[in-house]
Amino acid sequence: MITAPVSAERPLHDCRDAWAATLVDLARHDPRIVAVVNDSVGSSKLVGFQDEFPERLINVGIAEQDMVGVGAGLANGGKIPFVSAAACFLTARALEQIKVDAAYSQYNIKLIGQSPGMAYGELGPTHHSIEDLAWLRAIPGLTVVVPADPRETEQAIRWAAAHTGPVFVRVSRMPVPDVMPAGYEFEPGRAVLLRDGTDVTIAATGTVVSRAVEAAELAAAEGISVRLLAVPTIKPFDTEAIVRAARETRGIVTMEEATVVGGLGGAVAETVVRHQPAPVRTLGVPDEFAPTGSASWLLDHYGVSASGALEACRELLGRA
Amino acid sequence: MTGSAATAAPADALPVFGRIGADAGREAVLAHLAEAARAVRRRDIQMVHEAGQGHIGGEFSVTDILVTLYMHVLNVAPERPDDPERDRLILSKGHAAAALYTVLAARGFIGVDELRSFVQPLSRLNGHPARTKIDAVEASTGPLGHGLPIAVGTAVAAQLDGSPRRTFVVLGDGELQEGSNWEALMTAGHRRLDHLVAVVDRNRLQQGARVAQTNDLEPLADKARAFGWDVVEVDGHDHGALIDAFAAVPAASGRPTFVIAHTDKGYPVSYMRDQVSWHHKVPTAEHVQTALDELETS
Numbered sequence: 006m007i008t009a010p011v012s013a014e015r016p017l018h019d020c021r022d023a024w025a026a027t028l029v030d031l032a033r034h035d036p037r038i039v040a041v042v043n044d045s046v047g048s049s050k051l052v053g054f055q056d057e058f059p060e061r062l063i064n065v066g067i068a069e070q071d072m073v074g075v076g077a078g079l080a081n082g083g084k085i086p087f088v089s090a091a092a093c094f095l096t097a098r099a100l101e102q103i104k105v106d107a108a109y110s111q112y113n114i115k116l117i118g119q120s121p122g123m124a125y126g127e128l129g130p131t132h133h134s135i136e137d138l139a140w141l142r143a144i145p146g147l148t149v150v151v152p153a154d155p156r157e158t159e160q161a162i163r164w165a166a167a168h169t170g171p172v173f174v175r176v177s178r179m180p181v182p183d184v185m186p187a188g189y190e191f192e193p194g195r196a197v198l199l200r201d202g203t204d205v206t207i208a209a210t211g212t213v214v215s216r217a218v219e220a221a222e223l224a225a226a227e228g229i230s231v232r233l234l235a236v237p238t239i240k241p242f243d244t245e246a247i248v249r250a251a252r253e254t255r256g257i258v259t260m261e262e263a264t265v266v267g268g269l270g271g272a273v274a275e276t277v278v279r280h281q282p283a284p285v286r287t288l289g290v291p292d293e294f295a296p297t298g299s300a301s302w303l304l305d306h307y308g309v310s311a312s313g314a315l316e317a318c319r320e321l322l323g324r325a
Numbered sequence: 326m327t328g329s330a331a332t333a334a335p336a337d338a339l340p341v342f343g344r345i346g347a348d349a350g351r352e353a354v355l356a357h358l359a360e361a362a363r364a365v366r367r368r369d370i371q372m373v374h375e376a377g378q379g380h381i382g383g384e385f386s387v388t389d390i391l392v393t394l395y396m397h398v399l400n401v402a403p404e405r406p407d408d409p410e411r412d413r414l415i416l417s418k419g420h421a422a423a424a425l426y427t428v429l430a431a432r433g434f435i436g437v438d439e440l441r442s443f444v445q446p447l448s449r450l451n452g453h454p455a456r457t458k459i460d461a462v463e464a465s466t467g468p469l470g471h472g473l474p475i476a477v478g479t480a481v482a483a484q485l486d487g488s489p490r491r492t493f494v495v496l497g498d499g500e501l502q503e504g505s506n507w508e509a510l511m512t513a514g515h516r517r518l519d520h521l522v523a524v525v526d527r528n529r530l531q532q533g534a535r536v537a538q539t540n541d542l543e544p545l546a547d548k549a550r551a552f553g554w555d556v557v558e559v560d561g562h563d564h565g566a567l568i569d570a571f572a573a574v575p576a577a578s579g580r581p582t583f584v585i586a587h588t589d590k591g592y593p594v595s596y597m598r599d600q601v602s603w604h605h606k607v608p609t610a611e612h613v614q615t616a617l618d619e620l621e622t623s
């Protein structure tokens with residue numbers, strides 16, 4: 006296996022900084038914006054928000070069901086609540102509140118899943134949030150956004166504030182390089198073509214988009230032309246881009262910091278089966294509880310890496 | 326149409342009652358509420374019988390609470406369902422949807438004729454209330470333990486706005502076994518949400534057994550007080566007592582108000598009253614007739 010360093014030369018960012026700065030900026034211009042947290046002021050990087058808007062930071066304590074319900078009630082009262090908590094607790098503990106209070110009631114509530122995926126890798130599977138994409142993708146009326154870098158995080162937060170309706174945004178803690186092009190504008194339901202290619206497609210979301218970029222570079226070096234799609238919204242899903250990829254290239258490799266059950270890989274597989282059958286390889290955490298390790302170690306371990314993706318591309322092209 | 330059928334009111338007719346204010350005088354208010362409650366129960370039991378579905382026991386226990394709120398207490402009106410300053414009412418025990426729909430129809434929020442569509446295919450009147458389908462429904466409920474946290478949120482929003490609007494949330498007693506309620510009770514007490522009222526339909530029964538035999542709530546009043554709430558205990562079928570309890574909101578103490586409304590499941594119908602089996606049993610035509618007869622004299 007070729008092991009490629011993850012953009013060692015490029016500076017890495019914690020997307021929480023972009024989230025927090027954006028929220029403060031939005032709050033300065035819109036008094037309806039409030040934050041709701043579960044003892045997660047620090048881990049959500051909301052100390053600055055709290056200092057500037059102490060009244061508008063509602064900390065319900067360690068009570069996630071209450072937190073999401075309170076968010077729905079605030080939306081009922083005309084506020085724009087950003088409910089921010091570790092993604093693992095927000096989505097697992099309050100899943101029914103997300104389904105019913107946020108989505109079924111169609112409240113204008115923003116759910117911010119902090120430190121998602123395996124950002125808390127060393128803390129073990131209790132703290133991994135790798136099922137969130139599968140769970141939330143199954144809920145009607147909820148937008149599910151997985152930004153890849155600080156620029157996209159900022160744009161997703163701005164879009165969520167302006168959009169009326171429930172939105173979930175994963176905010177990455179695992180350091181990532183800038184990957185989205187300058188001038189990029191987030192649009193829900195739209196996959197972003199980062200690189201065109203004709204042999205095989207890699208569709209990646211969130212923190213692992215940078216790994217996909219490297220995979221495409223490695224592939225190019227051995228004469229494989231990769232079409233690279235960044236997929237920032239798992240829902241609504243860019244069916245058209247995937248169907249085109251299935252038609253115009255010889256298969257699709259998916260990459261996500263999530264379980265291979267039901268997330269981006271599931272969405273791609275469902276799409277091609279329905280519209281344009283094509284071979285698919287899904288890279289993510291297999292159907293098991295992950296061992297301990299840092300997020301980047303775990304991603305490498307499971308082949309959600311440049312080399313892992315390259316290998317999957319070769320396999321799809323019969324060059325394994 | 327010809328003949329007497331055209332003039333006789335159908336058996337399932339429901340008058341639309343206006344809201345009656347305190348200026349009408351207490352006697353008139355109480356008479357109005359008694360009449361409305363009787364009409365609502367008449368219509369509700371026929372609706373459940375016809376639909377073959379419902380939770381009639383808990384609908385009859387909560388009817389007087391809903392009627393008192395919608396016909397007298399709440400600052401809400403069908404002409405302005407989106408008024409930001411309206412009072413909020415969240416029916417957390419969403420399985421009593423048929424009672425809510427009937428009260429909403431009796432108050433003019435939905436059409437009386439529409440009640441016939443209860444739980445029919447594509448009806449807006451789901452077995453549990455849906456916010457996206459009916460304006461007057463503040464939050465979709467059904468899974469127990471959701472209403473109180475949402476009510477805390479609406480009360481926090483009002484507090485942030487410095488608004489006098491009040492939030493009422495109606496809960497089942499068995500429902501209080503859900504932990505989410507206790508999270509929200511803490512939050513409300515901590516934040517001194519004095520414009521928030523939780524009304525517990527204390528009918529002592531849940532789905533399969535008595536609450537005391539399942540996972541007892543007592544001492545409930547002490548628990549609520551310990552969580553920072555003022556507690557008022559009333560007869561939940563006494564409109565006057567309910568009015569007085571609600572009139573004391575916001576409490577001088579600055580605390581949220583926890584109204585333990587002592588009720589009977591199935592009230593006032595003899596064969597249903599305090600019977601676990603009537604949680605969601607469907608009344609037969611004979612049951613309906615007996616109930617209508619008893620309601621006449623109740």
Ligand SMILES: Cc1ncc(C[n+]2csc(CCOP(=O)(O)OP(=O)(O)O)c2C)c(N)n1
Pocket residue numbers: 380382383384386418420467468469470496497498499500501526528530531532533590604
């Ligand atoms: C979370 C959840 N669990 C279980 C149920 C099923 N259920 C519906 S009503 C009910 C009993 C409710 O008892 P109570 O709150 O006392 O209501 P009431 O007696 O007023 O009908 C149960 C268990 C539910 N709706 N939601």
Ligand SMILES: [Mg+2]
Pocket residue numbers: 497498499500526527528529530531
């Ligand atoms: Mg009960």
